Amino acid sequence: MTPADHTGDTSTGAKLLTAARDVIPGGVNSATRLVGAPYVLTEAAGAYVTDADGRRYLDYHAAFGAILLGHNAPVVDDAVRRAVGGIDLVGWGVTEPEIELARLVVETIPSAEQMISAMSGSEAVAQAVRLARAVTDRPLILKFQGGFHGWQDAVARNVISTPERAYGRDPLSRGILDDAIESTVIAEFNDLDSVHELYERYPERIAAVILEPIPHNVGALVPETEFLQGLRTITAEQGSLLIFDEVITGFRHALGGYQQICGIRPDLTTFGKAMGNGYPIAGLAGPRALMERFSSAGGDVLLAGTFNGNAVSSAAGIATITYLRDHPDFYERTHALGDRMRTGLGAIVSELGIPAVPAGFGGVFALYFTEGPIRGYRDLLRDNNEAYVAFHRRMTDRGFLMLPLALKRNHISAAHTEEDVDRTLEAARDVLRSVRDDGLLS
Ligand SMILES: Cc1ncc(COP(=O)(O)O)c(C=O)c1O
The missing domain is CATH 3.40.640.10 (Type I PLP-dependent aspartate aminotransferase-like (Major domain))
Known part of the structure; x- marks a missing residue:
């Protein structure tokens, strides 16, 4: 994995990452945490995390899926x-x-x-x-x-x-x-x-x-x-x-x-x-x-x-x-929010003419950048990783924390709301348009 380049970045998070690199190899304790800004998260509550520079993110990363009821439930x-x-x-x-x-x-x-x-x-x-x-x-x-x-x-x-x-x-x-x-x-x-x-x-x-x-x-x-x-x-x-x-x-x-x-x-x-x-x-x-x-x-x-x-x-x-x-309604709620997200993403990609397939189950969702059907890994070899990573990176830059690595999934927790999903979809429309207009789909 290539270390995130944070040279020239004067944010508090970038400074802390530099300090971390002195004493922790690469500055992180698990290689897939090294994925660019935000470098340091300092607070977590419900569906949100906050970085060292005070910026809030709606968290779909959910600590690789370890958070289910929301942070600090x-x-x-x-x-x-x-x-x-x-x-x-x-x-x-x-x-x-x-x-x-x-x-x-x-x-x-x-x-x-x-x-x-x-x-x-x-x-x-x-x-x-x-x-x-x-x-x-x-x-x-x-x-x-x-x-x-x-x-x-x-x-x-x-x-x-x-x-x-x-x-x-x-x-x-x-x-x-x-x-x-x-x-x-x-x-x-x-x-x-x-x-x-x-x-x-x-x-x-x-x-x-x-x-x-x-x-x-x-x-x-x-x-x-x-x-x-x-x-x-x-x-x-x-x-x-x-x-x-x-x-x-x-x-x-x-x-x-x-x-x-x-x-x-x-x-x-x-x-x-x-x-x-x-x-x-x-x-x-x-x-x-x-x-x-x-x-x-x-x-x-x-x-x-x-x-x-x-x-x-x-x-x-x-x-x-x-x-x-x-609280068995937890499952109804998170499954319904997952469906809302997948349906919304499906509508956006067809509106924008982007060859992509929303995937997932329950509160987990992903957007593959390829034509379906997708049954096994062989089909995922067709996935456009550049578009996948760019989509997640750009969503994170807008305040929706999504792991910008190939084929990573997103998680909806008990703390996410319908309004959160709708805001995410609104941002996704703009981001997907930019991914298309920047020629990342070919
Ligand atoms: C399906 C699956 N099994 C096992 C593991 C390993 O779990 P841990 O990271 O807690 O060691 C993971 C971690 O991502 C996983 O996704």
Whole structure:
């Protein structure tokens, strides 16, 4: 990633970024945060964030989707405040908040009988992958081109690949052992034949198929029902596990995640992000028979983690899930706002004669700059990245925070309103016209 050039910028944010670069590599703690102005955010409340120079933005970035109820949602912050000063971190036995959180997850996620806590989605996926390998005694993990499942070795490959590297060898990092890269094989989303081919090529070697049920790390590819059903059938027939990585879709699209919507039960489910509305909490859930392979239950798969189940994270998770359970209208509202945004964007691009397709599900939306239909990553290779990035950059410059990187999605939270959506659409009309008139669509 190229460091953002902020030379000549005399804003407070630019000065702080310079200071950050002295002590933090590149000035940021995650590479995709380095995307130009605003460089430093200082306040967050509801649907808005404010930068170090006092400029307010309507936030569709939502901390990569970790914010679901709006920033600093009082119901979550109050629960966290109440947790501070109580049983903080003991590392002995279990605490009541951990039991309460697991009970809520088991009640809400259809395929969950037991859960373990983690601090991030990457950790939850790492546990799922190791558990799947232990249970099946097989080495390979099948993932889809375009799916992102965190930064650890087993899955850090083939997300937004260039056409030359898509479906081939495309690790996200140096420093990953060849064995780890080669132990993950790549298929095409919504294409069962590509999955069958890999099973033929690697008979009895695939431990698990892992997927984001809606691959939101490339915007929003909506799964075809037959595809998900087919995955369920193949994995069961072939003796592999099916892992739904619901780190983005979980709690966001429905209380029970996308598995509640599609009616398909994976063997294992990972979740995180929105579950704690901005506090670090994640987890892995599945049936008792699989989960009791963890060493905590006398099994042979290591379960460890100093901060697992800590009081603050658990309190945030309990408060968020309880709120969602008690306010089912949250889903109606955010889905309706998402529909309003997609319909509005669709009308604007057709009015302006721009070849673009609004995509998304529920409160998540994206605008692909290509003709439809879009079923899998192969179709996204036609996306005009220059126009996609310019659209997001220009919207951010106008005060609508949208991550200006290829295929990044946008999130609507409980704090967004109809008026916010309408204002966004008004700005989008001007921005899209400028993208067209500047010749970025060819
Ligand atoms: C689907 C999915 N899985 C796993 C992860 C990793 O989660 P974390 O960043 O909390 O480690 C992400 C992060 O973006 C994700 O989108």
